[in-house]
Amino acid sequence: MSQGDSHDLPFGFPPPPEPRRAGFDEHIAVDFSAPHTLEVGIPMRDGIELAADVHLPAAKHLPAPAIVTGTPYNKDSYVPEDVARPVEAGYVVVRYDSRGRGKSEGEFYPWTLQDADDGHDAVEWVARQEWCTGAVGVKGLSYDGWIVMATVSTQPEHLRAAIPVSPAGRWQEEILYTHGCFQAFFGWWWALVRRRINDTLEGVPELLQTLPVKAMIDIVNPSSTLNWQESMEHDTLDELWRSRRWDGKYTFDVPCLHVTGWHDREDIHGAFHHYEQMMAASPARDRQWLLVGPWPHVSAMYPSDTYKGVEYPGGSLDSMAIHLRFFDRFLRGEQNGFDDEPRVQLYDPGDRHWKIRDAWQRGTEWRYLFLGDGGTLGDAVGPAGEDTYTYDPLQPNGLIYDLDVLPLEPPLDLTELEAQTGVVTWTSDALSEDLTVHGWSELELWAASDCDDTEWHVKVSDVDDKGRSLWVGWGCLRASYGNDPTKPAAIEPGEPQRYAVELTPTFHTFKAGHRIRLILASSEFPWYARNLNRFEPIAEQKDPRLANNTVFHGEGRPSRLRLQVE
DSSP states (O other), X not given: OOTTXXXXXXXXXXXXXXXXXXXXXXXXXXOTTSOEEEEEEEEOTTSOEEEEEEEEOOGGGOSEEEEEEEESSOTTOOOHHHHHHHHHTTOEEEEEEOTTSTTOOSOOOTTSTHHHHHHHHHHHHHHHSTTEEEEEEEEEETHHHHHHHHHHHTOOTTEEEEEEESOOOOTTBSSSEETTEEOXXXXXXXXXXXXXXXXXXXXXXXXXXXXXXXXXXXXXXXXXXXXXXXXXXXXXXXXXXXXXXXXXOOOOOOOEEEEEETTOTTTHHHHHHHXXXXXXXXXXXXXXXXXXXXXXXGGGTSOOSEETTEEXXXXXXXXXXXXXXXXXXXXXXXXXXXXXXXXXXXEETTTTEEEEESSOOOOSOEEEEEEEGGGEEESSOXXXXXXXXXXXXXXXXXXXXXXXXXXOOOOSBOHHHHTSTTOEEEEEOOOSSOEEEEEEEEEEEEEEESSSOOEEEEEEEEEOTTOOEEEEEEEEEEGGGSSOTTSOOOOOTTOOEEEEEEEEEEEEEEOTTOEEEEEEESOOTTTSOOOOSOSSOTTTOOOOOOEEEEEEESTTSOXXXXXXXX
16 A cells, blocks of 8 residues: 555454462462463562562463563553453463552652663563563553563563553653643642552542642652652753653664554653654664554553544554554564554544555654734734733633543543633634644744743644634643753743744644644643743742733744644
């Protein structure tokens, strides 16, 4: 199939057995003729044991290749097919509690390279067991996906393949801060993992209102505050966070199937970061696949063909079948045609079809849309002008959604957001022909504030012929991070400054007759913590003040949307 063609689906069971568990030192009699589950302790190099469930297939399949997942979310909490189908297909499935979580020993210290060392040791321990052929793959979503890439970075001898699904890892340009904007969402996350097993906390909306932000931890009251304190004190991409990234050093010889969704609010940055870095430096760059669907965070593992009332025909894939076929190729060595699959398969939410591309684009083809008077977005620079709006942290702007329903998934329809006081928009004329955005776009913004700090929260939407405005991409930047994100500096009140606001990776066709809209505010609450318009750490801010923020456009200060297009 040639590039540009649409296709319907990319990559063209019974319940799990009742688990039988044993303590680390207890021996139980097992009927090896049928699938069964053992609980074991996996020793780490420092003597700590990680608790793991080993789901074994029937004896006729043993020894078998193994699929390993490390998780901070409880090893015995999973969607049944995640175990049942691989076991039925003759794989060993190993799920272990990450250090300090569930039944595992040690202290939970998230987002560190301890996950890498533990992942390495788990893979090598599994490979040495009599029930394993020595071929091991790793797989996981979100934090589990971070453990996947951390494990890949150590290049275990017996690691043959990896499936990172919406993995975290582009620290400080994704989470916990996005270009200086702190994700208040992590107050909720810390409530979830505050004890050894997943927990719930009442009053999440009130928790996210807490000022100063650092005081959230007093309400959450976790068993350990080490990483929270670290996150409060290290709010830039400093050496601590750089040490947990491998930018320019992804020389990892591991085939990977990278999966994420365009509507993933949490980790779309991380997914593309890992993929692009592997393509740039890995000896296995010809064995990297990218699959991106019309999905939010969790649906990247469990695809759906609808999101927030919007239908995406063909979006609901049998992801497990794709994953097993990938592992059949690299853990069993089957010549099953996976090598011939297109390396990049992307769902186009604007055209509502899957598309094949030779590569993920980060090129130099740009379409410029200039902000203008009257909320216009045009192809040419207009006369000098400006738009001023007020941002009140006590009445912050943001998308409205239910914080008590998990997973947290903001809406796609931006109509309500656009109507809020403190939100400004610019809209293009109806397009005369289709326009496909493919890559990382950005907003070049000329702006000023009458305070010494504030934030810029940007969204791009697709406005259809009925006026419905659907979210396409987004980005944010704290103003004090505009010149040097490693060394924030107070902005000069009233002084115009040029900002470059990175937008999320996008593959979207704006159809002829549709319009492109740019939406700007100075908050995105409750997903992001409120900036109180003061140049001091978000963690410390407690006295809000109003900001009058001005956007300049036209001759002399040409604010413009830079869309990377095909």
